[in-house]
Amino acid sequence: MALRRYKSLPETSYQVVIHFIVGMIVLSALLPLVYVIGMSLTSQNELIARNYFVIIPQEPTMEAYRRLLTSEILWRSIGVSVLRAVVGPLLTLVLTVVGAFVLSRKDLPGRNLLLLFVVATILFRGGLIPSYLVMHDLQLLNTFWSLVLPTAVDAFGLLVIKMFIENIPRELVEAAYLDGVSEIQLLIRIVVPLAAPAIAAIGMFNIVMHWVSWFDALVYIQDPNLYPLQLVLRNMLNTEVVNDQMTQSLATNQRVSPESLKMATVVVAIIPILMVYPFLQKHFIRGVYMGAVK
């Protein structure tokens, strides 16, 4: 990359200062990540000797990762989370796009009332017990669908996509009708491609939401084999205090530092998102802008 030449001293100074500030911000974002990785590779004795602050371990150990990655439980929960992060957003996008398309039609009878119902779900929630009872009565408790159906329609996303659809030129739609397209063909061939940026952004938000969620699984799921990754990792992290109190007698003491195990779980949890995010970053940022404008 060729270095830029700045025309004046003030401009050069300005660029130096800006680069320094941004560099500090980047460092403040990277340092915690480096710390987490360093701690995850450190043995208990080294942690104690170095006051629990290790960036680069002197005698790195992979024991925490070995424990985690050889665990059948972890891989099964990753499978549940991946399935959830694929099926959930797909279902959400299909229902949300269809709903937005319908509600974008100004000639729809009762449109304003329907929009009010949608907006109301953004402002108000049913509550924990009513939601649980609905899932119970629908016999969805302890099933995978309890993790994706409650959030199947994204009300905020629906409003955003509706706005995009409404901004499609009327002439384009009329031309399409003149060509003899049906409503479904109009949706698939014209509306979806034009609203793709909004759809991608909403989809990205949904993927992240499904990936990080654990509370719904805690409430609706009894079978631990259906626990998503975040819930399994959360329970692993919660064992630290009790595990420590039982060190003397509990032979199931992990023999690996609880701190290292905790940090290793953090790394394992964020790697998938870190791998996917660079490719979908622009859509995520666009989604944030759309929310701000809205």
Added chain:
Amino acid sequence: MSETSIPRRRVLELGALTGTAALAGCSTESGGGSGSGDIPDDRPRPPESFPDAFPEVPTRVPEDSYGYDDLDTEVSMALALVGAFNGPRPKDPIKAFLEQEFNARIDFNSYTAEDMRNKLALSFASGDAPDFVVVPAGLRDVATALYDQGQLLNAHDVLGLMPQAAMYVTEPFRAWATVDEEMIGIPTYSTFPDVWNLYIRKDFLAEIGMDEPTDTDGLLAYARALRDKDPTPDLDGPWFMATGGDGAGWGMFSQLIAAFGHPSWNVRDGRINHPMIDGTMKAFLQFVDQLRSEDLLPPDWYTTAWEQLKSRTFNDQLGLVQYPGGNLATETYLARDNDFSKVQAWDPLGQISSPGNPEGLLPPPSGPGGLFVFNAALADDEAKLRRIAHMIDTFVYPNVNYWNVAQGGGPAIWGDAVTVKFDEKTGLNVFDIPPDAPYNKDQSLASLADWQFFGYTLRWQTFEEKVAKYGYDWNKESEQLKRWENFDVRLNLDPKPVQDLLTLGQKSEIQFALGQRSFDEWDAYVETWRKTGGQELLDSAAEQLGVQSA
């Protein structure tokens, strides 16, 4: 859906319990408990009186004690408790063993204590509740609420089915588990005996030329000597002590409160008393303020978490800690590269006296560990009730399946991989699990250990390995020390003012200790304490204990 913040979650829990109450009110069952007085004629009767203390030597009940249970009938049961690992159990040989032994289909779930609140509220509200739950002592209010809604059986009626568990229902434990003369659950012993104690560095004492302190003035002198004479000149510190409470409480310092007076509810001269009104808390905070102002504590003495504090504990930076003796021995040994002399550098302190505590009594003994509670629906399924009671009773010390469900599984599960030695004369046991035991190597077996929380206890467990035995001896020494009387087990206080006062204390006490508030304001603070719920609790406690209020 993002993680719910803690305050919102508390509102949800209260709402869930209120919802449970509303739904229960719509049902035909109302009033406290279920099945009271309707004991089948052929069900063994509960004991008519209860001992004052645990048996000297625990013994196993005869095998024919369970003749009431027809094992030819298959039963499905759902069990739940608060576990340590709470992960999935894709391979569960303990469950397979129990299903075969007891001709049952078992659905076993374990949760963290915080999750258990949500789970109990939701599951009972929806009618999907487990048949049997081990409710930890800290969630007794949840059990009380469920019992009041008619969701639980009167446990007294079930006690006859559980002779092993009944052995440990002492009169104080029975009173703790009883609300309005009905037993909401069968009280159980705690996992840990009273082995927390103060441990002092003998080598530091030798270096600075002091004897072990026997009173609070001696502790202060020791703290000053550590600063002034510095027995470790090449290292940071050593300092007197730290809390390890992560900024959320007094942590290790809590034993110091007891050195100044009774640390909880008590009776003095026929009147209810509390450390807030008799000067105990003030004296403790003045002591901490003095330690802090004279730079006798490390910079992070209040904010460091327990785990992080180990770097100071095991790097010779602290002169005094509060620890379970066995843990201190084992952790020191492991942290100091298996150097046994480092373990021997610690010594348990004896009684520490003060003007408010001339005998140097330690904090009160612990109360029950929890409650065995039974779903009220079992009143209509006697066979299932008997099977559950029979099976769970065999998990209680030292019954036949106690070791089989403890520590990830005993001899019936892992054969010769584990060793159990039980001495019938002393009631003590050794449970040896080698480092290469199956579940020490396979992470997917880690959660098998949660089975043990039905009945596991360290009260009667001893060790043969050198370091563990050394720590065990410390524990035994600590258990012999005299303690304040435990009045808390006889009280059933309204949880709301208790929580309000806890919040007030956490916010205010540290201000006095940091010198941010003058002790001239102490009386005004006590007034605030009374108005926040302290007076209400004083009156309630006085009524329950049959003494005058304060």
